[in-house]
Amino acid sequence: MKTKAIKNTIFASLGGILEFYDFVLFVFFTSVFAQVFFPPDDAFWAxxxxWTSFGAGYLARPxxxxxxxxxxxxxxRKNVFYISMLMMILPSFALAFLPSYESIGLFATISLxxxxxxxxxxxxxxxxGAWVFVSEFVSEKYKSLALGFISATLTFGLLLAGLVSLWINVNFSTEEIKDYAFRLPFILGGVFGILACFLRTKLNETPEFERLKKNQExxxxxxxxxxxxxxxxMLVCVLMSFILSSGLATLTIIPKHFDMxxxxxxxxxxxxxxxxxxVILGSFIQGALASFFGNFKICIIFSILFACFGFALSLYDENFLLYYLLACxxxxxxxxxxxxxxAVFKSSLRFSGLSFAYNVSYALIVYITPFVIDQIYDHYLGYYFILVALASLFCVFLVKKIQERV
Incomplete structure (x- = not known):
């Protein structure tokens, strides 16, 4: 059973890797997309x-x-997992081979x-779905470790995208990237998706869903x-979505200001x-520590440390880059x-309740976060990190309260 849980955890993580990979690639190549898939005579509106097309994907999530x-x-859980992966692969290939605005005009913009x-x-x-699937397959003792692994692999998708983007920038000229090279990472993503889709055919249904089905619940x-x-x-999901969105701030928005x-x-x-x-190391290590010392204790400790180093980096002194990595x-x-x-939803409605609350809140928060960070970066960024830490600490209180009711 332990081997099956490990296998299913690894296979479940593959979709998250692909999602974050595509997410960062889109961010890295937004300037290229503006030139290739939009009218060339108005750079501002392109x-x-x-960015509106980027946001449209998030607004479609709920x-x-x-x-x-x-x-x-x-x-x-199993069948939905397979279909959602297939629907991620096809757009990746479509983007890789999408003709330019010069070739098909407005159809290129609409297609994007x-x-x-x-x-x-x-x-x-x-x-x-990955969270629910893994939480229902892994024993209580190792659940935090497994979900920490899922969080780490999501961020691994960012790392893959970052490394591929770095390789593209090093090996191709600006003109080559615009002409064809930007398509290569999306072809790679599509190929990876096909492999992930094949592996997901080997997933087993969760024991918890089988129990619900058997008992007609x-x-x-x-x-x-x-x-x-x-x-x-659902309030816990909203607050944790805010905490997740802070990863967007540290990993994709703050680096835009590294020019100083x-x-x-x-x-x-x-x-x-x-x-x-x-972030990958932090996610995995904190999940592992939580499995041995308890979720609440570890979350409180690292939330406070996140606030401290987040505020320290906002001072922009000679130690900025060190504080930045520690905050990450x-x-x-x-x-x-x-x-x-x-942990806070009944299993009979866990997928629906969690997915709805998380995706609605995350879509809205992620859509506005870049604008907020850009506005507060110079003077108030430290307070943003403190607010994130307070949200995390409040979640500890809420989860305790919910579990005491059960």
Missing amino acids: NVGV FGAMVFAHFGDVKG FLIRIVQGLAVGAEIS LLKFPLIEALKTHKLP FMGDEVQKLLYSNFAIVA FMQGIISFAPIFMT
Whole structure:
């Protein structure tokens, strides 16, 4: 049973890797997309359009969450996992071979929006589905370790994207990247997705869903029931989504402002990859520590440390880069998002309730986070990190309260 749990945990993590890989690639190549898939005579609106298409994928997530998670609670976790992965692969290949605006005009722009929307629908159930799947397969003793591993592998997708983007920038000229080289990472993502899809055919259904099915405890409309009876758990999802979104701030937004410390683009990409490694290690180590010393104790310790180093880096002194990497390591508190969220929902509605609350809040928060960070970066960034840590500490209080009621 332990071998089966390990296998299923690894296979479940593959979709999250692909999602974060595609996410960062889109961010890294937004300027290229603005030139290739939008009218060339208005750079400002092309830039607005490409970021709007990026946001459209996130805004589509809640709809995908409602549909896929419903079937995950009613028909089974395994089948939904396979379909969502397939819907992530096809858009990746479509983007890799999408003709330019010069070739097909406005159809290129519309197609980019549609690709992002289809990806968003699939992703709506992918990450939350992995959390639910793993939480129902792994024993209580190792659940925090397994979910910490899932969080680490999500960030590993960022690392892969960062390394591929670095390789593209080092080996191709600006003109070559615009002409064809930007397509190579998306082809690689599609190939990886096919392998992941094949491996997912070997997944087993979770014992918990099998028990619900056997005992005829499945609900007809799990999301409606969750909205009626699980308001506090949904608040936990909202707060943990805010904490997860802070990873976006540390790993993709703050590096945009590295110009004050380093001017070379390759050097900035290298440092961004170091930061991603720090989050990967932080997520896995904190999940492991939580398995042995308890979720609440470890979450409290690292949330406080995250606030301290986050505030320290906002001073922008000579130790900025050191504080930045330490804050990224403490950013491993994102591993408590799946740990807490899967613990506060009944299994009969866990997929629907978690997916809906997480995806709605995460989509909205992630959409506005870049604008907020850009506005507060110079003077108030430290207070943002303190607010994230306070949200994490408040989640500890809420989860304790919910578990005491059961």
